[in-house]
Amino acid sequence: MKITVAGTGYVGLVTGVMLAEIGHHVTCFDINEEKVEGLKAGKSPIYEPGIDALIVSNLDRMRLNFTSNRDCAYAYPEIVIIAVGTPEEEDGSADLSYVKMVAKDITKYGKQKELIIVTKSTVPVGTNQKIKKWIEEDLQNGTKFDLVSNPEFLREGSAIKDTFHGDRIIIGSESKLAASVIEELYSPLNIPILHTDIESAEMIKYASNAFLATKISFINEIANICEKVGANIEDVSTGIGLDNRIGPKFLQAGVGYGGSCFPKDTKALVQLAGNVKHKFDLLESVIEVNNNQPLLLLQKAREVVDSFKGKKVAVLGVAFKPNTDDIREAASLTIINELNKEQAIIVAYDPVAHLKAKDLYKQGVFFTNDIREALTDATLAFIITEWDEVKEFPIEKYVEIMETPIIFDGRNCYDLHKAKNSGISYYSVGRQA
Numbered sequence: 001m002k003i004t005v006a007g008t009g010y011v012g013l014v015t016g017v018m019l020a021e022i023g024h025h026v027t028c029f030d031i032n033e034e035k036v037e038g039l040k041a042g043k044s045p046i047y048e049p050g051i052d053a054l055i056v057s058n059l060d061r062m063r064l065n066f067t068s069n070r071d072c073a074y075a076y077p078e079i080v081i082i083a084v085g086t087p088e089e090e091d092g093s094a095d096l097s098y099v100k101m102v103a104k105d106i107t108k109y110g111k112q113k114e115l116i117i118v119t120k121s122t123v124p125v126g127t128n129q130k131i132k133k134w135i136e137e138d139l140q141n142g143t144k145f146d147l148v149s150n151p152e153f154l155r156e157g158s159a160i161k162d163t164f165h166g167d168r169i170i171i172g173s174e175s176k177l178a179a180s181v182i183e184e185l186y187s188p189l190n191i192p193i194l195h196t197d198i199e200s201a202e203m204i205k206y207a208s209n210a211f212l213a214t215k216i217s218f219i220n221e222i223a224n225i226c227e228k229v230g231a232n233i234e235d236v237s238t239g240i241g242l243d244n245r246i247g248p249k250f251l252q253a254g255v256g257y258g259g260s261c262f263p264k265d266t267k268a269l270v271q272l273a274g275n276v277k278h279k280f281d282l283l284e285s286v287i288e289v290n291n292n293q294p295l296l297l298l299q300k301a302r303e304v305v306d307s308f309k310g311k312k313v314a315v316l317g318v319a320f321k322p323n324t325d326d327i328r329e330a331a332s333l334t335i336i337n338e339l340n341k342e343q344a345i346i347v348a349y350d351p352v353a354h355l356k357a358k359d360l361y362k363q364g365v366f367f368t369n370d371i372r373e374a375l376t377d378a379t380l381a382f383i384i385t386e387w388d389e390v391k392e393f394p395i396e397k398y399v400e401i402m403e404t405p406i407i408f409d410g411r412n413c414y415d416l417h418k419a420k421n422s423g424i425s426y427y428s429v430g431r432q433a
């Protein structure tokens with residue numbers, strides 16, 4: 001099929017590449033010409049294991065192309081997939097201006113007789129009806145169009161695997177025919193498909209992210225209590241996860257969730273609920289617990305070292321999770337900002353996100369991709385992202401190169417007994433100091 005994907009962010013690019021790989025002819029459109037030029041040359045603007053090779057091979061097969069020309073993008077595709085960003089507004093709601101821009105471009109540049117418009121961007125319930133209205137008010141060429149809500153569930157860092165081997169594909173549409181075309185589009189993937197109405201499909205996306213965020217805040221609260229009552233969160237997570245009704249995933253306690261999705265989508269769902277006069281108390285608490293989680297780790301450190309002023313503090317990991325250079329809403333930023341306020345000398349390590357992070361802090365914080373440089377002569381260290389490079393860093397080296405080997409491990413990277421017997425002062429989350 002002939003498809004245009006609007007937006008070459010995480011979701012758009014990975015979707016476009018996957019559809020080309022399974023045999024479709026895909027044009028990825030983006031307004032950012034520099035990004036498009038880079039992509040044409042086979043350079044991915046995002047750090048994602050496996051994506052570069054797929055871009056290059058599908059460019060070579062002529063099944064994938066990139067453009068910032070609206071005419072080329074919208075004139076004749078059978079399907080347009082909207083995968084543009086929906087950033088957070090000041091009040092927590094989702095900003096739909098990029099989505100609206102695509103809708104308007106489709107009506108202005110589209111020349112086809114029939115078109116299926118698929119929304120993959122994370123949009124509040126009711127947005128597809130808005131898209132319909134935006135298109136209908138401008139449509140002059142008599143194109144017959146159908147809308148499909150088809151939310152995306154890929155994770156950064158494992159986006160390729162998630163896209164090719166997802167747990168489910170959600171197809172929400174008022175049109176049986178459009179729904180069957182989209183089912184056909186994905187048929188080579190062999191992933192279970194659920195057909196719903198549009199509003200339910202839109203809600204499934206927010207409810208999934210909110211539920212996962214709830215699991216994380218729940219286990220973090222249990223971890224906080226474990227510390228006080230002498231229990232071990234890893235055993236507790238394993239123990240409850242063995243119950244099939246709970247499951248073992250997303251029960252990893254730590255400094256909380258970050259990234260461009262959970263923080264934004266939980267707030268947007270609270271906002272959406274508020275719009276229909278429902279106060280979503282549970283989700284508000286999930287957000288509050290998450291905001292506090294990095295602060296609790298800092299508090300633990302304050303109790304051990306009194307003050308951070310003038311001390312060299314290593315922060316290991318800046319990305320919001322491993323295998324990405326994304327630092328949006330990362331717990332590391334909360335930790336770094338607080339340490340900065342308290343006049344610590346901060347050296348933050350990240351194997352890939354160090355350059356992005358450097359742009360955020362003009363002064364006062366040093367960034368490196370050399371873990372030894374961050375730790376050498378440091379008084380204490382915070383572990384914030386569980387990169388392999390951190391997990392595999394030999395514990396004895398902390399003793400060797402730090403001034404005082406005091407470690408606050410926000411991701412429980414090390415075996416508790418091994419850490420305790422290695423000569424470091426070791427504090428983690430939900431486990432005994």
Ligand code: UGA
Pocket residue numbers: 122152153154155156157209212216249250251252253254255256257258259260261262320321
């Ligand atoms: C999340 C969802 O997992 C995807 O299904 C969804 O498609 C995506 O948002 C989105 O809406 O676009 P992502 O933000 O890439 O994906 O990353 P996750 O792997 O879900 O991790 C999110 C955060 O939760 C990370 O900061 C991670 O460290 C934290 N986390 C995760 C925990 O603290 N504990 C856990 O057990 C799991």
